[in-house]
Amino acid sequence: MEAQLNELKTQALDKIAAASNVKELNAVRVAYLGKKGPITDLLKGMGKLPAEERPKMGALVNVVREEVTARLEERMAILEEQAINEKLQSETIDITLPGRPVKSGNAHPLTRVIEEIEDLFISMGYEIEEGPEVEKDYYNFEALNLPKGHPARDMQDSFYISEDILLRTHTSPVQARTMEAKGGEPIKIICPGKVYRRDNDDATHSHQFTQIEGLVIGEDIRMSDLKGTLSVFAKKMFGEDREIRLRPSFFPFTEPSVEMDISCFKCGGEGCNVCKKTGWIEILGAGMVHPNVLEMAGYDSKRLTGFAFGMGPERIAMLKYGIEDIRHFYTNDVRFLSQFQRTEV
Amino acid sequence: MLVSIKWLKDYVNTQELPPAELGEKITRAGIEVDAVIDRSEGLSNIVVGHVESCVKHPEADKLNICQVNVGEETTQIICGAPNIAAGQNVIVARPGARLPGGMKIKKAKLRGEESNGMICSLQELGIEGKLVPKAYAEGIYVLPENAEVGSDVITNFDLDDTVLELGLTPNRADAMSMLGVAYEVGAILEEEVKLPEITYKEAEDKASSMLTLNIDSPEANPLYVAKVVRNIEVKESPMWLQQRLMAAGVRPHNNVVDVTNYILMEYGQPLHAFDYDLLETGNITVRHAKTDELITTLDGNERKLSLNNLVITNGEKPVALAGVMGGANSEVSKNTTTIVIESAYFESGSIRQTSKEHNLRSDASSRYEKGVDPNRVIPAAERAAQLLSELAGGEVLAGSVIFDQLQREEKIVNVSPDFINSRLGMKIRLDDMLDILNRLQFKTEAMNNQLMISVPTRRQDIQIEEDIVEEIARLYGYDEIPSTLPETATSPGGLSPYQQKRRIVRNYMEGAGLLQATTYSLTSEKSATQFAMKHTELTRLLMPMSEERSTLRQSLLPHLLESVSYNTARRIDSVALYETGSVFLKGQDELLNEEEHLAIAVTGLWLDNSWQGEKKAVDFFVVKGIVEGLAAKLDVELEFERGELDGLHPGRTAFITLDGRRIGVIGQLHPNEQKARDLKTTIVMELSLAELFKEQTEALVYTQVPRYPSITRDVALVLSKIVEAGTIEKLIRSAGGKLLKDVRVFDLYEGDNLEAGKKSVAFSLTYFDPEKTLTDEEVTAVHEKVVAALIESGAELRS
Numbered sequence A: 001m002e003a004q005l006n007e008l009k010t011q012a013l014d015k016i017a018a019a020s021n022v023k024e025l026n027a028v029r030v031a032y033l034g035k036k037g038p039i040t041d042l043l044k045g046m047g048k049l050p051a052e053e054r055p056k057m058g059a060l061v062n063v064v065r066e067e068v069t070a071r072l073e074e075r076m077a078i079l080e081e082q083a084i085n086e087k088l089q090s091e092t093i094d095i096t097l098p099g100r101p102v103k104s105g106n107a108h109p110l111t112r113v114i115e116e117i118e119d120l121f122i123s124m125g126y127e128i129e130e131g132p133e134v135e136k137d138y139y140n141f142e143a144l145n146l147p148k149g150h151p152a153r154d155m156q157d158s159f160y161i162s163e164d165i166l167l168r169t170h171t172s173p174v175q176a177r178t179m180e181a182k183g184g185e186p187i188k189i190i191c192p193g194k195v196y197r198r199d200n201d202d203a204t205h206s207h208q209f210t211q212i213e214g215l216v217i218g219e220d221i222r223m224s225d226l227k228g229t230l231s232v233f234a235k236k237m238f239g240e241d242r243e244i245r246l247r248p249s250f251f252p253f254t255e256p257s258v259e260m261d262i263s264c265f266k267c268g269g270e271g272c273n274v275c276k277k278t279g280w281i282e283i284l285g286a287g288m289v290h291p292n293v294l295e296m297a298g299y300d301s302k303r304l305t306g307f308a309f310g311m312g313p314e315r316i317a318m319l320k321y322g323i324e325d326i327r328h329f330y331t332n333d334v335r336f337l338s339q340f341q342r343t344e345v
Numbered sequence B: 001m002l003v004s005i006k007w008l009k010d011y012v013n014t015q016e017l018p019p020a021e022l023g024e025k026i027t028r029a030g031i032e033v034d035a036v037i038d039r040s041e042g043l044s045n046i047v048v049g050h051v052e053s054c055v056k057h058p059e060a061d062k063l064n065i066c067q068v069n070v071g072e073e074t075t076q077i078i079c080g081a082p083n084i085a086a087g088q089n090v091i092v093a094r095p096g097a098r099l100p101g102g103m104k105i106k107k108a109k110l111r112g113e114e115s116n117g118m119i120c121s122l123q124e125l126g127i128e129g130k131l132v133p134k135a136y137a138e139g140i141y142v143l144p145e146n147a148e149v150g151s152d153v154i155t156n157f158d159l160d161d162t163v164l165e166l167g168l169t170p171n172r173a174d175a176m177s178m179l180g181v182a183y184e185v186g187a188i189l190e191e192e193v194k195l196p197e198i199t200y201k202e203a204e205d206k207a208s209s210m211l212t213l214n215i216d217s218p219e220a221n222p223l224y225v226a227k228v229v230r231n232i233e234v235k236e237s238p239m240w241l242q243q244r245l246m247a248a249g250v251r252p253h254n255n256v257v258d259v260t261n262y263i264l265m266e267y268g269q270p271l272h273a274f275d276y277d278l279l280e281t282g283n284i285t286v287r288h289a290k291t292d293e294l295i296t297t298l299d300g301n302e303r304k305l306s307l308n309n310l311v312i313t314n315g316e317k318p319v320a321l322a323g324v325m326g327g328a329n330s331e332v333s334k335n336t337t338t339i340v341i342e343s344a345y346f347e348s349g350s351i352r353q354t355s356k357e358h359n360l361r362s363d364a365s366s367r368y369e370k371g372v373d374p375n376r377v378i379p380a381a382e383r384a385a386q387l388l389s390e391l392a393g394g395e396v397l398a399g400s401v402i403f404d405q406l407q408r409e410e411k412i413v414n415v416s417p418d419f420i421n422s423r424l425g426m427k428i429r430l431d432d433m434l435d436i437l438n439r440l441q442f443k444t445e446a447m448n449n450q451l452m453i454s455v456p457t458r459r460q461d462i463q464i465e466e467d468i469v470e471e472i473a474r475l476y477g478y479d480e481i482p483s484t485l486p487e488t489a490t491s492p493g494g495l496s497p498y499q500q501k502r503r504i505v506r507n508y509m510e511g512a513g514l515l516q517a518t519t520y521s522l523t524s525e526k527s528a529t530q531f532a533m534k535h536t537e538l539t540r541l542l543m544p545m546s547e548e549r550s551t552l553r554q555s556l557l558p559h560l561l562e563s564v565s566y567n568t569a570r571r572i573d574s575v576a577l578y579e580t581g582s583v584f585l586k587g588q589d590e591l592l593n594e595e596e597h598l599a600i601a602v603t604g605l606w607l608d609n610s611w612q613g614e615k616k617a618v619d620f621f622v623v624k625g626i627v628e629g630l631a632a633k634l635d636v637e638l639e640f641e642r643g644e645l646d647g648l649h650p651g652r653t654a655f656i657t658l659d660g661r662r663i664g665v666i667g668q669l670h671p672n673e674q675k676a677r678d679l680k681t682t683i684v685m686e687l688s689l690a691e692l693f694k695e696q697t698e699a700l701v702y703t704q705v706p707r708y709p710s711i712t713r714d715v716a717l718v719l720s721k722i723v724e725a726g727t728i729e730k731l732i733r734s735a736g737g738k739l740l741k742d743v744r745v746f747d748l749y750e751g752d753n754l755e756a757g758k759k760s761v762a763f764s765l766t767y768f769d770p771e772k773t774l775t776d777e778e779v780t781a782v783h784e785k786v787v788a789a790l791i792e793s794g795a796e797l798r799s
C-alpha cells in the first residue's frame, strides 16, 4: 500500500508539473484530491488494515496529500500569474491613439485682456462701471469739456443717430455719469466697453472697438499717484522689468494730459520692430481730471482732484500677442479664436 | 506741421543738435515729432549744369542730345524732358551720383549716343510731385540764371536740411507757425527767439488814397488790415523761398502767392492777395453773404452761399470767402501790377461753420478755426509788404487801411507754487518755476506765495491754473515726477452681481465647448431685426458709412451666423460660437433700451471621436442641453414652449420662458435660411441675459444627502406622435405625488414595429422617501396610480 501511495504521489506530481493552465491543474486536483480521487479512496480503504498499521498509514497518506496539495498550490500560483499575464498581454492597447476629446471653448482675446485688466484694478480696490453704448452728446462730449464746436471733436468723428444722440466715441461718458451719480463722493472705477468711430475698417482701424477707462477722485489726488498707478499696471500687464515714461499730450477732459509709454517688452529698450526702433511703446493716454469736468458733475474742484486714464484693449492684445490686423478681432475665424485657449501663467 | 531746421535757425539757436536729438527733446516736452525727414537722404554728386546746346536725337523723337557744362568739363547728356532747352541752368546728376531709392547714375549709351549723367526733375531728388511748381511738374526743374555752374545743388539750394514732422494736438495751434515752434524750442533749449526785422521803404502815396474799407460784421471780423503794393512784377520766387515752401509742404506758385504762404507758415497768420484792378471799386467791404449769393473760389468751384458765411466783397460782389479761400474774380495773375494784401482776424466759430458748410478746408481756415494770435495780424501784414518790395520789386503805399476793434490783452493767470506742487506730488523750488516761466517768455510776478503770470496771446491754450501746472511739469520733466499710489480710504472693489453672473455665463459657455465671438453692433437695415424676438422701430445712423453698417442690431444672430458661414466657407465644418453683447431696442426714453443678450450658433459635428465610433452631429437638443445646464447654474427655472420665428424650422423651434415671460428662442435654421447662408444643419439660440439675471439668486443651503435608498421603476408607453413627452412627464409628476423624486425619458422609438402615427416613449421613475426605506408594496401602490393615470389619458402600455 505504501508503494501504491508513492506511485500515486509520483503520478500526481508529474501531472501537476505537466499542467499548462489553471483548468488542467484543477482537473488534476479533482482527479487526485477530490472526493472520488485515489487518495480519498486510499483513506477509505484504511479500514481494512490492521489497527496497529492504521496510524502509520494515516500519517503517510496525510504527508502525501499535503505534499501534493502544496505542490499543486505552488503550481496554481504560477499558472494563475501566467494566465493573468496572458490576459494582460492580449489586452494591450495602442496608447498612441488619440484620447477622447474634451469639448472646451475659450474667451475672446479681447475679453481675456479686459478681464485681466479688470482683475488687476479690482485688486487695487476699483469697481467696474458700465454705461450705454448709445449715448447723449452731453455725456459723450459736453460733460467732458468738449462743448459743441470744440476743435477736438474733429479728432473723433462720430456716428450720430440724432442731433443729440450718438454711438459713444469713448468710454469716458461712463465717468461723467458715475460722477453725476456719486454726487461729490470719492470714486475709484474702471469702465470697459465698446465704442464706435467713423473709420474705414483696415488693418489698424475699426469702426467698432473697445476701451477701458479708469477714474480716481478723492482728496489730494496727485499726478504722482497717476504715475504710480500706471507703473503698477504696466508691470503687471507687460512684465516686472517694464519702465514707464510720461509724455505731455492733450485731451480736453484732463489737464495736465499725458501719454504713457512703456519700455519695449520685446527688446527691453534697445530698439526693434515692435517699438519702431525707439525702445518705447505708446500704451495709453491719461491726465488729471480737468476742473471743468469736475465742476460740471457737481464736484468742488478746489477740494477734490482726480486722475483718469484710457486704453485700447485691441492695441494691448495686438502688442501682447503680436497680432498684425485689428480685423481679426471681429472676423471670428475659429483658427484665430481658438489660439487663446491656453493660459500664460 | 513740417518744420525745416534750416529755416527754424533764422529764429532760434538749435545748438547744432543732431535733428533726431532735437526731435526727441521736442517730443518729451510735449509736441510729438512723428518723423525726422532728411531731405538730402540718398543724394550725392549733384551739380548745377548749363545746357550749351540741345539737339534732337537722330534715332529717338523724344530724346535730346545736350552738351552740358558742369564746371569741370562740358559733357554729353541725353535728356527726355519736354521742357529741356539750350541756355538753361539745370540739375545734373553726374556719373556716380546717388538719387533717392538707391538709384545710382552711370555712364550709358542711349540709342547709340553716349550719356554722361542725368538731368533731373525735382521728383527725382525726392520731392513730392504735388509740391513741384506746376511749370516743372512734367519735366526737369530749371534753376535761376545766376546759379553757379558746377556748384553743388544740395548745399546751394538748401536741400541739406532736415524736416521735423510735428503731430500737433488741437490745443497747440501756437505751433502751427515757424515762430511758434521757435518759441517752443527756445523754451526747451533755453535760447532767445529772434523775430524777423521788418524794414522797407514806403511810397509817398497813402494806401488810404487808393482803398476804402467797411466792416459790417465786427463781431466776426474785429480786425482787418489792408496794404496796397503797386508796380510789382509777378514772377517765380527765388530758390530759397521755393525750397522753404516745399520743405513746409507748400507748392510754390509765384512770388505774390508764395509770400503770403511763406508768412502763413512763418507767423501762422493767413494772408490773402487781391489783384487791385480786378477789385474794380477800390473798396473792400466785409459782410455776411446774402442767401444764394454765388462765388467761384480759387479751386474753380462755384459755391452757393448762406447767411452764415462771412465774405469779402468789393462793395458789390463777393471776392473771397473770408478766411477760407479767395475768389477767382480777383486772383493775382502774371498781369497783376497792383495788389491788396489782407491780414485779418476772423472769429474761429464763423470760419469753422463756413468751412464745414462748404466742405472746404485750407491752410488758412484750419488756422483760423483754432484761433490765430491777435498780436501777429499787423506784423504779418508789414512782413508781407517787406517781402513784396524785396522780391516783387513792389512799391508799398504808406500806412495801412485798417479796422481795429480787437481786444488783445494778455491773459493773467494767478497760481501759487504750492498748488503746482500739490497737483504734481512734487517739490519744485520757486526759482525753478520762475526759470521755466521765463524760458516760456511768460512775464511773471511772484509775491506772497502767489505767481501772477501774463500769458502771451500766442498761447491761447493757457487759461487756468492747471494749464500752468502742465507748462511747469512738461519743461521740468515728467521723469522727475515720483511714483506714488492714491492715499484714499481703500474700499474692497469688485464686480457687481450682474458682472459676476456675466463671467459665470462666459465660463460655463466655454466649459460647454463654445468659442466666444465678437461681432459688430451696426448692421444693414435688412438684418437688423432678423431673428429678433421683440421687433421695435429701427435705429438708423444719420450718416452711415455704408448700408452694411447703417442700423443698430436687434438680434445678435445675423452677425454670429455670418461668422459661422465665414468659417464653413474656409472648410471648418464644425463651428460652435457664442457671443454676449447688446441689442438696441427703441424704448421710452430718447436713449435706446440696450439689452444684453447671449447667442449661440453651432453647426457640424458636436462630438467627433470617430475612431471609437462616437460621432454626433449638432441638433436641437445639444443646444437645449446647454441652456438647461445654464439655467441650473444660475438657479432659474426656464421652460420651453413650441413656437415659430421667421428663419427657423417651424417644427424645431421653441421659445424660452422665465416666469411666463418670453426671454429667448432656440431652434434649427430653416432649410431656406441655411441655403441662403450656405450652411448645413445649424442650431441657434438667443436669450436676454438682462432678463435672466433679473432675479437675485437665493443663498445656497445644502440639502441632506439621502440616508435611504431610492427605488426605480420603468414604464414604456405607446403614444400618438403628436403627444409631447413633456406633457406626459407633467402627468406622471402630478400622479406620482411627493414620493416621486425624478422622471426621465430613457428611450424613444418611432420605428416600423409601431402603428402609423405612433411612437414609443419609455420613462424611468425614481421613488424616494427621505424619512425611511420604501417597501416594494409602497412603491407599487404609487406606481400603479401613475400607470392608471397614464392609461386614462389615452396612453397604451407597451408590452
Ligand SMILES: [Zn+2]
Residues within 6 Å of the ligand: A264, A265, A266, A267, A268, A269, A270, A271, A272, A273, A274, A275, A276, A277, A279, A280
Ligand atoms: Zn523694441
